[in-house]
Amino acid sequence: MNIxxxxxxxxxxxxxxxxxxxxxxxxxxxxxxHAPAAVQSGADANMTVVTVSAKRLSAAEKAELKG
Incomplete structure (x- = not known):
C-alpha cells in the first residue's frame, strides 16, 4: 500500500x-x-525552612574565584 x-x-x-x-x-x-483542606488553609506546620547566613562576596573575591 502506497501511503x-x-x-x-x-x-x-x-x-x-x-x-x-x-x-x-x-x-x-x-x-x-479539590485540594485537601490542610493545603488550602495555609502553610503546613511541618514545612522545612532553610536559612542561609553567609556574607556576600566582594568584587575582589568574585574576581579571584573566576580565575
Whole structure:
C-alpha cells in the first residue's frame, strides 16, 4: 500500500476519529479536583525552612574565584 497515494483517505479517517472523540467527550462534565483542606488553609506546620547566613562576596573575591 502506497501511503502517498492514500494520504487523503488517511487524513479524512483521522479527522473523523478526532471529531467523534471530541463530540463524545463534550457532553461529559469536567472533573472537579479539590485540594485537601490542610493545603488550602495555609502553610503546613511541618514545612522545612532553610536559612542561609553567609556574607556576600566582594568584587575582589568574585574576581579571584573566576580565575
Amino acid at each position: 502517498a497515494k492514500n494520504m487523503e483517505a488517511i487524513f479524512v479517517a483521522a479527522l473523523v476519529v478526532v471529531s467523534a472523540t471530541s463530540f463524545a467527550t463534550a457532553s461529559a462534565p469536567a472533573p472537579r479536583i
